[in-house]
Amino acid sequence: EPEVTQTPSHQVTQMGQEVILRCVPISNHLYFYWYRQILGQKVEFLVSFYNNEISEKSEIFDDQFSVERPDGSNFTLKIRSTKLEDSAMYFCASSDPGLGTGELFFGEGSRLTVL
Amino acid sequence: GQNIDQPTEMTATEGAIVQINCTYQTSGFNGLFWYQQHAGEAPTFLSYNVLDGLEEKGRFSSFLSRSKGYSYLLLKELQMKDSAYYLCAVRDLGYGGATNKLIFGTGTLLAVQP
Numbered sequence: 454e455p456e457v458t459q460t461p462s463h464q465v466t467q468m469g470q471e472v473i474l475r476c477v478p479i480s481n482h483l484y485f486y487w488y489r490q491i492l493g494q495k496v497e498f499l500v501s502f503y504n505n506e507i508s509e510k511s512e513i514f515d516d517q518f519s520v521e522r523p524d525g526s527n528f529t530l531k532i533r534s535t536k537l538e539d540s541a542m543y544f545c546a547s548s549d550p551g552l553g554t555g556e557l558f559f560g561e562g563s564r565l566t567v568l
Numbered sequence: 569g570q571n572i573d574q575p576t577e578m579t580a581t582e583g584a585i586v587q588i589n590c591t592y593q594t595s596g597f598n599g600l601f602w603y604q605q606h607a608g609e610a611p612t613f614l615s616y617n618v619l620d621g622l623e624e625k626g627r628f629s630s631f632l633s634r635s636k637g638y639s640y641l642l643l644k645e646l647q648m649k650d651s652a653y654y655l656c657a658v659r660d661l662g663y664g665g666a667t668n669k670l671i672f673g674t675g676t677l678l679a680v681q682p
Contacts (some may be wrong), residue, residue: 484667484668486669488672494674495655495672495673495674495675496605496611496655496657496672496675497672498669498670498671498672501667501668501669503667503668508667509667509669542608544610544611548668550661550668554599554601554613554616555599555659555668556601556613556616557601557613557670558613559610559611559612560610561609561610562609562610
């Protein structure tokens, strides 16, 4: 069964460092997303990406965040200068509303710890 | 604004039936999803409702009333492995359908006891 894959599974970084989280969405999906989940809190929307551009972003997704789909398969989230409060699980997801229910398929997540 | 409410925790007994409720007030609505999430893992899709009524899928059923902004997930014949978070999520298509994002509630932690 097709799946969304994410790397790394866990990254520890120092405050102020740049981090890139990588995702390979399901190949025939058209919409891509990043969500985050701070420990013990709800899954929060960060950004959606469609037709090679950001289609919507939340207020969390400030200038420190960027996304890119550099080669038609990878979908990356970059945090330019990490803060302590960026520590969270980051989930990548993809979907195609024209297929079945159009549900989002989530990757296993990348746990980011900022020290 | 966006508001999706679920009970924080529920406890049920193995073999029993449990109903997890969700109420929502969102600016856009194009369907309601239920996901299961085990601690430290990714959310996995359980069910979807876009029209009013009951959708049944094995041991899981989900109900939607759009006029009331209300849904529930019904789990029958509970098993120990059903202990997990259950997330209610509303789909918002955004302008021109360019987003198709899900907005999640806080999740309900279900503990199934022997």
